[in-house]
Amino acid sequence: MATRYPGVIPPHMLKRLSEHGSESQRRWASSTLSTDRHFRQPMAAREMAAALHAEYSNSPRGTPSRYIFDAGHKTELPGELVLSEGEPATADDTAHEAYTDLGATYRFFYDVFERHSIDGEGMALLGSVHYGEAYQNAFWDGRQMVFGDGDGEIFLPFTRAIDVVAHELTHGVTELTAGLVYYNQSGALNESISDVFGVMVKQYQAGQTVDEADWLIGAALLGPEVQGKALRSMAAPGTAYDDPVLGKDPQPGHMDQFVDTTDDNGGVHINSGIPNHAFYLIATELGGYSWETAGAIWYAALTDERLANDAQFVDFAGLTMAHATQRFGSKVADIVQKGWQQVGIGP
Numbered sequence: 001m002a003t004r005y006p007g008v009i010p011p012h013m014l015k016r017l018s019e020h021g022s023e024s025q026r027r028w029a030s031s032t033l034s035t036d037r038h039f040r041q042p043m044a045a046r047e048m049a050a051a052l053h054a055e056y057s058n059s060p061r062g063t064p065s066r067y068i069f070d071a072g073h074k075t076e077l078p079g080e081l082v083l084s085e086g087e088p089a090t091a092d093d094t095a096h097e098a099y100t101d102l103g104a105t106y107r108f109f110y111d112v113f114e115r116h117s118i119d120g121e122g123m124a125l126l127g128s129v130h131y132g133e134a135y136q137n138a139f140w141d142g143r144q145m146v147f148g149d150g151d152g153e154i155f156l157p158f159t160r161a162i163d164v165v166a167h168e169l170t171h172g173v174t175e176l177t178a179g180l181v182y183y184n185q186s187g188a189l190n191e192s193i194s195d196v197f198g199v200m201v202k203q204y205q206a207g208q209t210v211d212e213a214d215w216l217i218g219a220a221l222l223g224p225e226v227q228g229k230a231l232r233s234m235a236a237p238g239t240a241y242d243d244p245v246l247g248k249d250p251q252p253g254h255m256d257q258f259v260d261t262t263d264d265n266g267g268v269h270i271n272s273g274i275p276n277h278a279f280y281l282i283a284t285e286l287g288g289y290s291w292e293t294a295g296a297i298w299y300a301a302l303t304d305e306r307l308a309n310d311a312q313f314v315d316f317a318g319l320t321m322a323h324a325t326q327r328f329g330s331k332v333a334d335i336v337q338k339g340w341q342q343v344g345i346g347p
């Protein structure tokens with residue numbers, strides 16, 4: 001397992017920033033895009049990651065195994081170990097935030113789905129903070145989390161947003177379960193599943209019901225200069241931001257507005273708005289806590305062996321209906337079906 005995901009800030013946002021930002025914003029965005037494009041893990045780094053996983057993936061069920069490294073503003077991973085599982089907080093807030101976020105994500109998957117870390121077998125959760133210079137992204141490289149500090153104007157440090165951290169770790173879960181190919185509809189489904197579990201981790205940590213939640217992704221990341229609420233809105237895809245530098249949120253919330261593009265791996269961060277909105281509609285219609293019914297259905301579909309790695313939206317929708325019927329009965333299944341229909345998917 002070692003797919004390097006593109007990071008929570010999609011390339012279309014960084015590209016806009018590199019063209020329309022102030023001089024320093026253009027420089028930071030270009031440097032982030034270039035870092036992302038040229039990301040390579042030399043053999044030595046891959047061997048070190050494998051050795052770290054072998055050494056640290058040993059916690060008992062119900063307990064995470066977290067190790068946070070400081071990359072020292074360089075791009076070599078993992079950097080220097082600064083915080084280990086069970087140690088008292090270090091002086092560095094960012095390292096501590098990363099540690100807390102990884103713990104909250106572990107707790108959600110374990111408490112709600114009895115999943116012992118990303119692989120279900122206690123895989124160590126490794127994270128590197130202070131990656132690169134004003135690096136404007138956070139990503140999962142198949143072995144660990146990597147967090148940039150942001151530039152402070154457009155993006156704040158990436159450890160601030162628990163939903164973003166959970167989004168990235170969920171890519172690891174998806175890779176080890178459904179293995180959804182990161183392209184076109186299966187890729188948009190992969191992205192959406194990361195947003196769905198990301199938003200649930202945020203709601204779980206805050207103890208929020210579906211009515212109390214804001215259904216935003218990455219709200220805590222946007223800097224003071226951005227005209228917008230978040231990176232994405234599950235309640236109203238396409239309305240998260242409208243900013244002179246970043247442009248307008250391009251997400252559709254219905255199949256009628258499906259975007260055909262070769263950019264962004266076939267619009268994986270764009271068309272994910274459609275299944276995102278279906279989850280929002282279904283969870284809010286069901287009421288209560290999102291993870292109790294809607295989340296349980298999504299998790300069952302994600303981990304169902306019948307979910308093919310090139311699944312389309314409609315295939316995933318079909319599985320959610322099957323699990324809804326099986327676990328919760330026809331009343332819940334009807335709500336699930338109606339939610340998908342409202343975004344233009346299914347019979």
Ligand SMILES: [Zn+2]
Pocket residue numbers: 005007008167168171191194
């Ligand atoms: Zn993603």
